Amino acid sequence: MTTAIEIKDVHREVKILKYLSGHANLVKFYEAYEDDLNVYIIMELCGGGELLDRILSKGGKYKEKDAKVIVIQILSVIAFCHLQGVVHRDLKPENFLFTTKDENAPMKIIDFGLSDFIRPGALLGRNKRSSFSSPWTYFSKWVEAEALARITEEAIIKFLWKSIICRYGIPHRLVSDNGRQFQGKKIQVWCQGFNIQQAFTSVAYPQANGQAEVTNQEILRGLKTKLDHE
Structure with a gap:
């Protein structure tokens, strides 16, 4: 501490x-x-x-x-x-x-x-009543990331359950690259069980490529702005 x-x-x-x-x-x-x-x-x-x-x-x-x-x-x-x-x-x-x-x-x-x-009707912090806000509003603005030692089907399924479904609900579609860990039998059966459609980006047309770079730029821009004001 x-x-x-x-x-x-x-x-x-x-x-x-x-x-x-x-x-x-x-x-x-x-x-x-x-x-x-x-x-x-x-x-x-x-x-x-x-x-x-x-x-x-x-x-x-x-x-x-x-x-x-x-x-x-x-x-x-x-x-x-x-x-x-x-x-x-x-x-x-x-x-x-x-x-x-x-x-x-x-x-x-x-x-x-x-x-x-907490007591009924009491305030949590200054001028704030006990409440919660839904993450749905921010879903399209935030990128969920987790460092994995090995990217296996089991690790991906656990990440999807913990960081996506438990927080935001069941998605209609899962867009990923065409790596083997995304096309295995386990994850296919798991997605089918939740009626999640799988879509794969091809090497020739990598629609998902660049997302990490864009996110990193936003993070660096925010850090630079904060440092400039201090």
Whole structure:
């Protein structure tokens, strides 16, 4: 922790973890220790992996009866937090862990780093009521990027689920180059399951080429403008 904001955020997270207890789907907090540089939070071990990984292992699909079990756990623990005056503010499949690898293992909600205490009608920050904004407005303006050691079908499917579908919804079309990782059987079956059309750019007519360069230019232009004003 190097800034006052980071210190305040971590202390708030620890305070919330100490405050919340008594729900079966809430990760257990044991203790927090602090030195001059770090805060160490001791919590319950959940060895079953993320909900996101469990979803992907099923091809991105859940049977209705299985999905019902998952949704009930999520709604139950969120309702509990709200009744205690806490809003999580970072709900996503990666923040739900299974206690074990067992198919029927319960889930635990984790990562309260963005959470806060709130009362009905209270303000979050100066002149701001508790609310959220949809990313749809900005979808055409932002480029999602993630560094991958190996570009495999599995890595692409995980990226599409986590960074596109979970944030913006199911796209109608996936435009990519004609690399093997985009034409494999796994990703074809996965796209068909969501009715996502695949379109490939050819080497002769690379419609998608240049997007990264344009984005980099915009980032550099913004950084230069900021530096010029400081």
